[in-house]
Amino acid sequence: MIRVSPGNELTVRLTVNExxxxxxxxxxxxxxxxxxxxxxxxxTHVGCEQGVCGCxxxxxxxEPARACLVLAVQADGHEIRTVESLTQPDGGLHPLQEAFGRHHALQCGFCTxxxxxxxxxxxPRAASMSDDDLRGAISGQLCRCTGYTPIVDAIRTAAGDLT
Structure with a gap:
């Protein structure tokens, strides 16, 4: 077991939301x-702290990654993007967020x-994916409220809106 004392902190440089x-x-x-x-x-919500829920x-x-499973030192020199980065320059919603709203793809909001x-x-590839492929691609994101169909519909709509 590695023992870390307060003096063993490391310096990391990372880019978060540019x-x-x-x-x-x-x-x-x-x-x-x-x-x-x-x-x-x-x-960036934390649900299980074990990489299971995807929140x-x-x-x-x-590339999608579970922030609870990535050590901050592993992010050194890398580019991180969080949900806050979706805010448009005028303060509006990203087309994906709008599609989630239109399709009721969010309910309690914790997994959103x-x-x-x-x-x-x-x-980038959602428009050419089948519904089954999309369901498989989001299957690691646990949601207890929507039943996933609205999420698939929202992703498909946003993919069409952005092409």
Whole structure:
């Protein structure tokens, strides 16, 4: 077991939502904690802290990743994108967020940030995916409220709106 004392913090440099950050972190500190508690990006929800629920999904160099399973030190030199990055320059909603609203693809909202980030990564190929393929691609994002059909419909709509 590695013992880490307060003096063993490491410096990481990462880009989050296009902004550069240099932070001192504990070697075992999850990226989800850095995003939420250090950077104030509370849109990254933490549900299970074991990578099972997908609520904390972010984009790590453009690919979906569970922020609770990524150590902050692993993000050194990488680009992170959180749900907050979807806000448009005029303050409006991203087309994906609008589609989620139109299709009632969010209910309690707890899984929504992770769902949106996973869906964002799917958008470039979603129009050519079958419904079964889309369901498979989002199957790791747990949602107890929607039954997933509205989420698939929203992703398909957003993919069409963005082409």
């Amino acid at each position: 902004a550069g950050h240099t932070l001192r972190v504990d070697p075992r500190e999850p990226l989800s904690d850095v995003l939420r508690h250090r950077l104030g990006l509370t849109g 904390c999904t972010i984009l790590f160099d453009g 940030p992770g769902q949106l980030m996973n869906a964002l990564a799917l958008l």
